[in-house]
Amino acid sequence: xxxxxxxxxxxxxxxxxxxxxxxxxxxxxxxxxxxxxxxxxxxxxxxxxxxxxxxxxxxxxxxxxxxxxxxxxxxxxxxxxxxxxxxxxxxxxxxxxxxxxxxxxxxxxxxxxxxxxxxxxxxxxxxxxxxxxxxxxxxxxxxxxxxxxxxxxxxxxxxxxxxxxxxxxxxxxxxxxxxxxxxxxxxxxxxxxxxxxxxxxxxxxxxxxxxxxxxxxxxxxxxxxxxxxxxxxxxxxxxxxxxxxxxxxxxxxxxxxxxxxxxxxxxxxxxxxxxxxxxxxxxxxxxxxxxxx
Amino acid sequence: xxxxxxxxxxxxxxxxxxxxxxxxxxxxxxxxxxxxxxxxxxxxxxxxxxxxxxxxxxxxxxxxxxxxxxxxxxxxxxxxxxxxxxxxxxxxxxxxxxxxxxxxxxxxxxxxxxxxxxxxxxxxxxxxxxxxxxxxxxxxxxxxxxxxxxxxxxxxxxxxxxxxxxxxxxxxxxxxxxxxxxxxxxxxxxxxxxxxxxxxxxxxxxxxxxxxxxxxxxxxxxxxxxxxxxxxxxxxxxxxxxxxxxxxxxxxxxxxxxxxxxxxxxxxxxxxxxxxxxxxxxxxxxxxxxxxxxxxxxxxxxxxxxxxxxxxxxxxxxxxxxxxxxxxxxxxxxxxxxxxxxxxxxxxxxxxxxxxxxxxxxxxxxxxxxxxxxxxxxxxxxxxxxxxxxxxxxxxxxxxxxxxxxxxxxxxxxxxxxx
Numbered sequence: 001x002x003x004x005x006x007x008x009x010x011x012x013x014x015x016x017x018x019x020x021x022x023x024x025x026x027x028x029x030x031x032x033x034x035x036x037x038x039x040x041x042x043x044x045x046x047x048x049x050x051x052x053x054x055x056x057x058x059x060x061x062x063x064x065x066x067x068x069x070x071x072x073x074x075x076x077x078x079x080x081x082x083x084x085x086x087x088x089x090x091x092x093x094x095x096x097x098x099x100x101x102x103x104x105x106x107x108x109x110x111x112x113x114x115x116x117x118x119x120x121x122x123x124x125x126x127x128x129x130x131x132x133x134x135x136x137x138x139x140x141x142x143x144x145x146x147x148x149x150x151x152x153x154x155x156x157x158x159x160x161x162x163x164x165x166x167x168x169x170x171x172x173x174x175x176x177x178x179x180x181x182x183x184x185x186x187x188x189x190x191x192x193x194x195x196x197x198x199x200x201x202x203x204x205x206x207x208x209x210x211x212x213x214x215x216x217x218x219x220x221x222x223x224x225x226x227x228x229x230x231x232x233x234x235x236x237x238x239x240x241x242x243x244x245x246x247x248x249x250x251x252x253x254x255x256x257x258x259x260x261x262x263x264x265x266x267x268x269x270x271x272x273x274x275x276x277x278x279x280x281x282x283x284x285x286x287x288x289x290x291x292x293x
Numbered sequence: 294x295x296x297x298x299x300x301x302x303x304x305x306x307x308x309x310x311x312x313x314x315x316x317x318x319x320x321x322x323x324x325x326x327x328x329x330x331x332x333x334x335x336x337x338x339x340x341x342x343x344x345x346x347x348x349x350x351x352x353x354x355x356x357x358x359x360x361x362x363x364x365x366x367x368x369x370x371x372x373x374x375x376x377x378x379x380x381x382x383x384x385x386x387x388x389x390x391x392x393x394x395x396x397x398x399x400x401x402x403x404x405x406x407x408x409x410x411x412x413x414x415x416x417x418x419x420x421x422x423x424x425x426x427x428x429x430x431x432x433x434x435x436x437x438x439x440x441x442x443x444x445x446x447x448x449x450x451x452x453x454x455x456x457x458x459x460x461x462x463x464x465x466x467x468x469x470x471x472x473x474x475x476x477x478x479x480x481x482x483x484x485x486x487x488x489x490x491x492x493x494x495x496x497x498x499x500x501x502x503x504x505x506x507x508x509x510x511x512x513x514x515x516x517x518x519x520x521x522x523x524x525x526x527x528x529x530x531x532x533x534x535x536x537x538x539x540x541x542x543x544x545x546x547x548x549x550x551x552x553x554x555x556x557x558x559x560x561x562x563x564x565x566x567x568x569x570x571x572x573x574x575x576x577x578x579x580x581x582x583x584x585x586x587x588x589x590x591x592x593x594x595x596x597x598x599x600x601x602x603x604x605x606x607x608x609x610x611x612x613x614x615x616x617x618x619x620x621x622x623x624x625x626x627x628x629x630x631x632x633x634x635x636x637x638x639x640x641x642x643x644x645x646x647x648x649x650x651x652x653x654x655x656x657x658x659x660x661x662x663x664x665x666x667x668x669x670x671x672x673x674x675x676x677x678x679x680x681x682x683x684x685x686x687x688x689x690x691x692x693x694x695x696x697x698x699x700x701x702x703x704x705x706x707x708x709x710x711x712x
Binding site for chain 2: 002005008009012013015016021034110112113117119121122123124126127132133134137140142143144145146213214216217219221222224225226229256257260261264266267268289
């Protein structure tokens with residue numbers, strides 16, 4: 001096997017991994033800190049993609065400010081959802097049931113709202129001019145844009161590590177995740193922190209959607225595909241564990257990429273096979289025991 | 294005083310509802326009621342919304358001319374959500390409560406296979422307008438089912454004729470969604486091409502899941518296999534995503550892409566206004582710029598005037614469905630006697646926007662499948678249907694009779710299914 005091909009496949013696996021990581025890390029963060037399994041998390045990826053389409057393709061803003069605005073917009077939508085709906089069911093008896101119903105119904109609601117605003121046509125947004133070219137590895141062209149996606153993923157991972165480990169906000173997060181009542185007694189503003197976490201997590205999902213808009217189809221229903229992938233990633237990495245999402249995404253991205261090189265007709269099975277293996281040998285996920293968020 | 298007036302309002306409202314109800318009952322006996330089922334949300338949403346608009350255009354045209362034997366066409370639509378069990382419920386409700394004369398729809402072949410059972414049980418004719426699985430007319434055939442758009446066999450047969458003449462296409466790679474439609478579209482083609490060429494071989498295959506958002510890992514694998522031609526059996530957004538992702542890898546410089554069933558749908562051409570490459574070999578079940586006839590131009594113009602956009606191919610199927618029903622009722626002289634309708638409809642000829650000059654679509658008695666001409670083209674620059682900047686051109690046209698399964702093939706398939 002040609003070394004260039006291996007390198008190209010490595011890049012493509014890393015690109016998928018980082019896109020997945022951005023969504024899955026948010027999902028994991030919400031579970032770890034807010035203690036909600038947000039089925040609608042993929043819909044914030046969708047919102048991010050449509051916001052990016054709106055500000056870049058329709059309004060004509062440059063690409064990168066557009067992407068940041070789209071991520072921020074998804075974050076604001078997340079805060080609204082948390083503030084208006086989710087916080088009403090915290091601590092209710094049979095909370096899991098309410099959570100599933102409420103967050104699942106948001107998938108349908110957000111899909112319909114998106115359809116009402118933007119219709120059902122496939123929307124397109126172009127890669128920024130400077131990144132539309134490719135670089136070559138032997139006789140294989142590799143999109144330059146993919147390198148940037150990988151870079152953004154790594155930057156976000158480092159930034160989140162800094163936020164969680166090195167700041168006061170991060171300390172509050174960890175306190176809440178360990179014991180919500182105790183944190184509240186110690187003077188942490190729990191409701192505010194939960195809203196902020198929710199907003200931050202959905203902004204990460206939105207960032208993933210906005211970054212994917214130039215390379216994927218922007219269409220209602222796209223959030224569902226993403227939530228399935230992220231679910232697999234967080235199960236592998238350990239539910240509620242931020243670094244678990246990173247490791248899980250890397251594993252899924254690369255296993256799928258290299259699996260396809262050898263057995264393309266079985267590609268659908270790879271991520272499920274990895275998940276099954278993890279569930280058999282380490283049901284709590286690969287990184288679950290090394291501390292919460 | 295105020296309360297008195299409110300009471301009056303209430304009584305008036307009740308009276309009005311009663312009168313309107315009576316009027317509706319009186320009219321209903323005169324109407325031909327068609328119960329349409331289309332997805333209007335999710336991935337198939339565009340097809341559903343376009344189908345509804347085109348069906349309405351057809352009904353308006355027919356009603357403006359005085360209806361069918363003096364009876365007006367009345368359409369009701371429900372979002373079937375592409376959900377099999379839900380669509381079955383809707384079809385039953387249509388039959389029992391709304392007393393529809395015909396069922397019409399659907400986009401998903403799985404839903405089509407479920408609704409055809411309801412049609413069979415209740416002896417209510419079901420007109421298929423978009424779903425393409427050949428099973429409905431082959432092994433799962435029942436006499437009250439009719440399809441007015443091409444099935445996957447017809448597209449694949451035209452594709453095999455196209456590929457037969459491409460001497461330089463020797464090494465094939467196939468990628469498509471991993472479900473009935475994706476596989477069947479390829480298998481029919483490969484089997485038919487195999488009968489005509491012995492020098493072709495498959496160098497690889499990949500079956501990602503339907504709606505897979507990320508094809509990049511597949512793209513390197515395809516490049517590595519170095520095929521002459523890449524057959525894709527994607528439709529809709531999956532075609533769009535695949536093309537977007539393959540472009541920076543310069544995949545289209547290294548091989549031909551061939552998507553003979555859904556790839557040339559207008560929604561794909563419109564979604565990639567600035568990036569769609571030239572020279573992709575594509576087709577669809579209806580084209581906005583072929584045939585270049587008055588009828589097709591009129592149809593496209595009317596659709597644009599009604600919706601503000603150009604139609605995707607599913608729309609013409611629904612338009613055909615309404616005309617097919619109207620013509621059937623006109624000739625049978627009834628909308629109620631299903632057996633009499635079947636006898637007339639299975640021999641029906643009906644002119645459609647997609648019919649080229651000198652040809653009229655017609656129904657075949659053995660499988661109730663419409664027989665139509667198929668055109669395959671290449672993407673060429675053409676800005677007459679904005680926002681698309683590429684449309685299909687360099688057409689190759691395949692005669693309707695050359696691309697249908699023979700009666701013997703159909704009977705054999707039914708016999709095999711019974712075992």
